[in-house]
Amino acid sequence: MTDTTALIGTRKGLFTVTLGDGGPELAAPEFLGTPVTNALRDPRDGAVYASLDHGHFGVHVHRRDDGGDWTEIAAPEYPPKPEGVSHVNPMSQKEVDWSTQLVWVIEPGHADDPGVLWCGTIPGGLFRSPDRGDSWELVESLWNVPARGKWFGGGYDDAGIHSISVDPRGPGRLLVGLSCGGAWRTQDGGASWEVAAHGMRANFVPPELEYDPDAQDPHRLARCAADPDVVWCQHHCGIFKTTDDGRRWEEITEAGPSTFGFAVAAHPADPDTAWFVPAVSDEVRVPVGGKFVVTRTRDGGRSFDVLDAGLPEAASYDLVYRHALDIDATGDQLLLGSTTGSLWWTGDGGDSFELVSANLPPINSVRFC
Amino acid sequence: MVALRFAKAFRRHVDCPDANVTGSTVGEVFETYFADRPDVRSYVLDPSGAVRKHVAVFRNNDQIVDRVGLTDSVADGDRVDVFQALSGG
Numbered sequence: 221m222t223d224t225t226a227l228i229g230t231r232k233g234l235f236t237v238t239l240g241d242g243g244p245e246l247a248a249p250e251f252l253g254t255p256v257t258n259a260l261r262d263p264r265d266g267a268v269y270a271s272l273d274h275g276h277f278g279v280h281v282h283r284r285d286d287g288g289d290w291t292e293i294a295a296p297e298y299p300p301k302p303e304g305v306s307h308v309n310p311m312s313q314k315e316v317d318w319s320t321q322l323v324w325v326i327e328p329g330h331a332d333d334p335g336v337l338w339c340g341t342i343p344g345g346l347f348r349s350p351d352r353g354d355s356w357e358l359v360e361s362l363w364n365v366p367a368r369g370k371w372f373g374g375g376y377d378d379a380g381i382h383s384i385s386v387d388p389r390g391p392g393r394l395l396v397g398l399s400c401g402g403a404w405r406t407q408d409g410g411a412s413w414e415v416a417a418h419g420m421r422a423n424f425v426p427p428e429l430e431y432d433p434d435a436q437d438p439h440r441l442a443r444c445a446a447d448p449d450v451v452w453c454q455h456h457c458g459i460f461k462t463t464d465d466g467r468r469w470e471e472i473t474e475a476g477p478s479t480f481g482f483a484v485a486a487h488p489a490d491p492d493t494a495w496f497v498p499a500v501s502d503e504v505r506v507p508v509g510g511k512f513v514v515t516r517t518r519d520g521g522r523s524f525d526v527l528d529a530g531l532p533e534a535a536s537y538d539l540v541y542r543h544a545l546d547i548d549a550t551g552d553q554l555l556l557g558s559t560t561g562s563l564w565w566t567g568d569g570g571d572s573f574e575l576v577s578a579n580l581p582p583i584n585s586v587r588f589c
Numbered sequence: 590m591v592a593l594r595f596a597k598a599f600r601r602h603v604d605c606p607d608a609n610v611t612g613s614t615v616g617e618v619f620e621t622y623f624a625d626r627p628d629v630r631s632y633v634l635d636p637s638g639a640v641r642k643h644v645a646v647f648r649n650n651d652q653i654v655d656r657v658g659l660t661d662s663v664a665d666g667d668r669v670d671v672f673q674a675l676s677g678g
Contacts, residue, residue: 310651311645312642313652313653313654313656372674372675373674373675375675424596424672424674424675425647425670426594426650426668426670428649428650429650456675502673502675503597503601503673
């Protein structure tokens with residue numbers, strides 16, 4: 221097996237794991253003591269990015285070029301709120317500060333868009349960098365959609381963009397996911413946007429609004445690279461799938477022990493295969509019956525395998541957050557990390573898992589390099 | 590009468606069946622309901638009487654505006670829905 225590496229963002233630093241014939245090996249942590257919200261390697265140039273949440277000292281982004289040292293680069297910053305403009309969070313009825321509370325996700329742009337990065341933030345702004353993070357610009361076309369007045373927090377007090385799926389068919393095509401504000405698609409590089417959450421269902425609003433696309437809370441979107449019209453969604457209220465790039469979502473109501481969870485991984489080559497990590501429900505965010513499992517469908521969601529080989533046999537209360545499940549380019553390797561600091565790896569699509577560590581800090585994100 | 594409905598998240602912790610109650614504001618609707626079910630109050634309102642930070646209250650299809658004074662008006666046939674907010678983790 222060729223060695224592969226992955227980046228593990230945790231509440232107390234960034235860890236790198238190497239996966240090879242000798243078994244998984246964890247390197248010494250970087251940014252020790254600092255929450256790392258997410259980290260990724262840009263396959264186009266080898267640069268590694270880490271988003272840090274210093275709490276009292278704000279959010280910061282660092283980059284390490286291939287073979288180089290870490291350098292702090294720009295963090296996305298919102299423009300000043302114009303005089304007289306009111307932006308009220310409908311949940312709190314408080315004014316939303318136009319300032320970056322969290323860099324929730326960074327994604328490399330399309331292969332034909334060198335240097336371009338996309339960044340999703342709380343309180344809900346999408347940013348674009350043309351220069352590998354040296355500068356960022358708020359995508360005002362999305363920020364200014366009238367529906368923004370309905371966005372509210374899911375997981376945090378204000379809304380946030382957690383998923384940015386770059387369509388491999390072209391640099392101008394993106395699908396982004398918001399908690400809470402549904403999903404949005406552009407096909408013209410962000411000049412215009414349309415809501416892409418029809419068919420999703422919410423049970424945290426009055427029943428009369430349950431299919432309102434602007435009220436949806438997709439926890440995570442994952443696209444099949446080989447069949448980009450297919451996108452899987454782990455939603456606050458269940459599992460959904462689209463086969464037409466988000467124009468319409470269909471709910472999958474049976475998926476093993478539960479359809480509640482945060483994370484989803486899509487097989488890069490097989491549009492019928494996806495993985496989820498179920499928990500009981502919104503109100504009880506632990507594995508069903510204390511049995512930590514991964515679920516996998518290989519028939520487009522019609523049925524699910526419940527995978528537990530190598531996962532804890534004893535009662536377990538691990539929860540896997542939305543960015544803490546990742547799949548490699550082959551579709552064979554997955555990593556998942558939990559809020560209680562456990563990290564598992566599989567090299568056979570989940571037929572068997574191996575514990576990498578049970579003693580990491582709470583895990584925010586895992587990402588293959 | 591106003592239809593007052595609670596999300597199932599509340600029912601894990603306190604008995605709060607849906608009910609039709611009287612009142613001309615959201616606050617009056619709550620007070621009418623809490624008069625019969627005082628145990629529910631502390632799950633919805635904080636000690637100052639404001640809606641708890643991570644509770645959402647809808648009047649029909651809109652979230653209420655006055656989460657502190659609960660002065661949003663309601664009329665016969667309206668619905669008041671009480672949900673757990675998704676914020677907070």
